[in-house]
Amino acid sequence: MSSEGPLWAHSINWRGERHRLDDHLRGTGERAREHAEAFGCGEAAEFLGLAHDVGKGGCAWQCGLLRAEQEGGRVGLDHKQAGTVLAAKHLPWQFAAVVHGHHGGLPAATDLKALIKDFRSNGAHLAEPINRIVDLIPELAPTTPPVLPDWLSSARSDTALADVDLLTRMLFSSVVDADFLDTADHFRGRPRPRVQAPAMAELRDRYELRRKELLAGRQPSPIDQLRTDVYDQAVTAATGLRGIYRLHVPTGGGKTISAGGYALHHAAAHGMRRVIVAVPFISITEQNADVYRRLLDPDGAGQPVVLEHHSSVDLDGTHGHWSRLAAENWDAPFVVTTTVQLFHSLFARTPSAMRKLHRLAGAVIVLDEVQALPDRLLTPILSALRGLVEHFGATVVLSSATQPELSAIPATRPIAGRTTNTLLADGMTHTLNEKLRRVRYEWRPDTTLAATAAEAATHPQTLTVVNTTKNANTVHRTLTALRPDAQPGEIMHLSTRMTGGHRRETIAAIRTRLAHGAPVTAVSTSLIEAGVDLDFPRLYRAWTLPESMLQAAGRCNRDGRLNGPGTVVIYDPTDGGQPFDRTYRLSMTTARRLFGPDLADPDNLDALAAYYRTRYRTQTGRHATDANGTTGETIEQLRTALDFPAVADAFQMIDDQSGSVVVIRTALAAPDQQALRDAIRVLRAGEPMGPETLRSLQAHTASIPLQELEAAINNRSALLITGDLYEWAGPYHPDRGIEPPAA
Template identity: 50%
Template sequence: MNCSDLAGSQYISDGKSSMVAKKAVDAISGWMPVPEGRLVAHSPGRRGIWHWYEDHARGTGELARSFAEPWGGGELAHRLGRDHDTGKGACAWQDGLIEEATTGRKVRRPAHHAAGAFLFAQAARQHPVLTPFAGVIEGHHTGLSAWSELSVRLKSLMRDPTEVDEAISRVAEVMPEILDKTCPAVPDWLDPRNKTSVEMLVRMTYSAVVDADRLDTAAHFQPGPLPRPDVRMPELWERYETRRQEALAERRRRKEPSWLDKLREDVYQEALETAADEPGVYRLHLPTGAGKTFTGGGFALRHAALHGLRRVIVAVPFISITEQNAAVYRRLLNPEHGPRTVLEHHSAVNFETPDRRASRPSDASVDAHRDQKRARPNRWAKLAAENWDAPFIVTTTVRLIESLFGNSPSATRRLHRLANSVIVLDEIQALPDTLLTPILSGLRELVEHYGVTLVLSSATQPELATLNPWQTGLPQRDIVANPAPLFQQLRRVRYDWRTGSDVTLRSIATEAAAHDQALMVVNGTRDASHVHKIWLGDHAEDPSTLHLSTRMTGCHRRETIQAAKQRLDAGLNTLLVSTSLIEAGVDLDFPRGYRARSLPESEQQAAGRINREGHRPTEDSIMTVFEPTDGLQPQVIYNRCGIAAASRRFGKGLADPDDLDTLRSYYQHRYRLQAGRSSTDPNGATGETIEALREKLDYPETARRMRMIDNEHSVAVVAIRAQLTQNDRQAAQDAIEQLRSGVPTPDAYRTLQDHMASIPQRELETAINTGHAAEIAGDLYEWTGPYHPQRGIEPAV
């Protein structure tokens, strides 16, 4: 049925749009015209071929089915995917697309989400627990809505379906199956009374449908293979083990294996034996220096190979560890030729959400134009958003939690990839206390219903089983059965505690500088910059004096870590001041260390960079924990309940941070101080009120509350350093221009990850107004202001 055929029926077009469509079709030059009785889903693009509606609808449905089959949601995802674009059948929408495609002018078309949502809500009458799944269709472009709002819109449609009748009738002409009102099956494990299970199933189904929609759309505009076939995990595991053995053999040729090498190998072999056990929750509790990166990867790959799991996802809290771990895994897993196996994804950029940045108050017209532009998410950015279509993912904990609890399409489309996977949560102690209840609840859902094996990796294992979501029915198994003796064997430092009014950043920096090689870890970027300036004195630069913080770009941080490593190995004088990003996964070995007072887990992690290889006597390897009167105080940036629990247990005359029994008691006390509190309590809480939002299916508010990085305080900017080679500078600039042109790819994002630094929101606002930052796309900006060759973007005074 064409729009012109509707005259005389109950669905009458205004006639004007039909004339537009006829003229547009007549004007097509070199493109296939739209035959009578056909509907289109997307414009011809560069190939000159229309994307026919039924091809897109059926293709999306089948792809969504394949994504959701692992958890028994295939039929449900298929129905939602098949009907998600039903609203595109409306004459105004069809005419608008044809006019836009043939004239090149932007045409405002009506929203197309209501018709499919209405169809699904009708079918769900037989099984009311399914009604909220209509939100998958309703929000497939804009994000999951709160059920309280969605239910009102659905009730209104049920009372008066006039606005969707036309689209449904026209689509039914080419796809009569949409009128089938039978209720799709749900996974047999779903308990309608368990609201968080329903909430998570909506999320997973939404992810499957959104990813299927975008992949099918991308295949039309950019023809090529659809999702790459999963690499066989047994093959990946064999490659990992072969290359690991080759690396060990090469190391043995260069130097005689030490006692520490043997200990690491024993730990690794025990982990491989444990990998044969059933899927579930595992703890990898190892002291720093025991080889957690290799052991965690080996366990995950072997476990996946033995149990038929599809991928391994390693999530770490700090970008510095992501970069280092990804480099290790790439060497072990990427093939010599062909598609890469390891995908590194830690971009903090959102290309879909309208930006709400402050702008120049003096130019209201420019501001209005920019705000209007940002309110229209770029279509290509949506298609190119990362969907984790790789067998081995290295990402940040922030990205993982964003995927698990976000409500936007770009954040959520990769969520279904978690099913039937091994998730390694590295440095698990870094999860924020204020979000623990929903995080643990969500992870439990993944383990119990989506075939996930979860690995909790840390030298300072928190007592998560004491928190409500994990108190009963979720056993945790140790990958290494008895880790306590390892901590005794690998105790390589002696702690020294320094307090008093005379303890300042300058006094400690001066003491550290008296040593040939020393590491100093402070509580913030301003303190790190201050210490580095003290060390430099009147010198502009000094290769023996290094600085590390997130104000430096990713490649700059890697260069600094590599320079420190080379200098230490060569026995050269080396002073390094760093923020906490050095405390996990950074393979450096200093003889002397200083750590500003923080939480015991952070202090122990910092100590892991001192005498790391055990070549020096423990008594001579000192980690000084100091409380500077002029430095950033731990109560400002760390959990206050954690500080309170730690102050009773650790310090001069008390326990050291690596005392396992005291650490266990500390975590239990810390969680007891917070459990059950309101999230508005200044002392924090473990997120019980967020869990209540999940039970109400309030997806937008849950996403807002679950942000692990508050973008009001920390934002990513791209800085192209003068020290880069011409080729690297050009590649980065090309990626920026590609994003600005509106035709980005995931590769463009990945190229820029190397050049991203973090600064506070208020500093970015000032930089925009002073011309030191220029918009790229979404909430990503290019830094054009000063960039110090050692410290990166300096803190504002």
């Protein structure tokens, strides 16, 4: 092909237009600069965006693109080498990882260094594309290096080197998100409209107005004033400096609304960009997102403010570029997500997982139910959070009704000084805990699931919480057998084997029956324990960790409307299941020494603090390992070595992995079923799409253990959609969802 003709980045779109390479590089560079300005690296990110596809300027690649366009298939030629060499020439060589990994993922530093050395020695062929593109874009031959943060020059200690890891990730995120967006615009045939997000001050004011309207429209509760006191103190603290804060509010104290109020007031006070609320369970994202939507989303057809994102589907496995384009990039002012989704982004290495990471800069990050973070990963998690606060303009709120003693972890002691504070006045948490004590505990050692179900069935309104989805299935079957005369809706089941939409419908039905005094006997896994606003007079909780027992108790006499305390029965079933997590088993040993009959109740804050101190002293750092023997300290060492693949492999938030399946329930209306089929078809075909396609499937996705998913794939009950997302073609129970296989 003639060297004088235009150079192309992408093949023709639906309008018959190819994407000019110089337009793509400039478009990517411009967007990358916008993303990275929030952490002072706009110039460096723009340079890396300009350099990322320089290798496409070679004749071989250009011919390959035209051939692929005519014959189908892919170009099949590497195009990252030239840009990698160019990046290493004008920036510290470590940041060339951004260009080298912009399709396949961030490489290990040792591998990258060897590759750069090889490219420089044996890369005469790289001169052609580099010279061509530099002629088109002179900014790729700067006379001075692109500006990087001042703190980088003193990054010598292990702590500082971990922050270099974080900076590389943030630059990578800025560039790959910019690349995805610019590419998507080309294949759409037009730029995606850039919606101007409301200012944080506007959202703060809307939140305040609607909060007052919400409170005025609710039935008064004896503890309303306590909730107001908590909210007022949190909001008053919002003018404080950016940092790491603890919000310790007992169950029922209005933690969700107080955390949102603090975050919006703090963001408005400091000119911050967004609020990100991360919670450990999908059920909490669903409820919290609903609360925040009511308080923040515009009336009518305006642009939504609140984005709910909890899909953990891996889209790098199949269909290549277009599937990855569907991943969320958190371009919303208020995001509700899961801690798995948040920290997977922080410690992953692939473009689809990391494209949203740059949104954490200048954000208020609320970690709700922080006690649920895995012990073995606390060292790298807290290190990364500290880095976000110190170098990327973030504020972190550690929120919980059972606030863990993180200062007991040696690796976190630097956090416990200047940057960690409480949002509530000293002593207020203990006072609140006493005033919000609304239940009494009974203990049932050496019982069975059937005996517990039989006792629960004798009361008009009860909730029984179990430790596994199989136990939930068993108890629900037992209850229905005990109550053959039960009316529809009297016996309810909740677990992650149900789709998100199915769970929401069930929770709404339970809430309605409770409000009207109608009989309801519910069984649930722990998903109901945090963030789900239900109020039972009597509750049964299988023996578990004290923080979970206390969270469960928050669903009993929640609003303090009973004449006396509600009753929480802690039962210890001999036939009950337990999570397989090693940390859980070790923590249970500690818990049984401090809590139980003739010992402390779960709402004893002093006993809870002693439990956390013992647990963290014995189960963090070198003592806490996963199934492969990896510790948090190991991961932190890998971070300082910039070994991105090893970090991604080692950082697994969930030991017992589950698989995601999309269920088209027969209970759905026909148009809704067809919309799901259409979305599945688009994903299977790898057609151009935006994040709304995956988002539309979230409410229709259930989880099952990987072992069950593998069996379902083999017997054609689970059919591949894309990546590791499957369509469920097996039976789906109208009450229990996807049932576990018979024993």
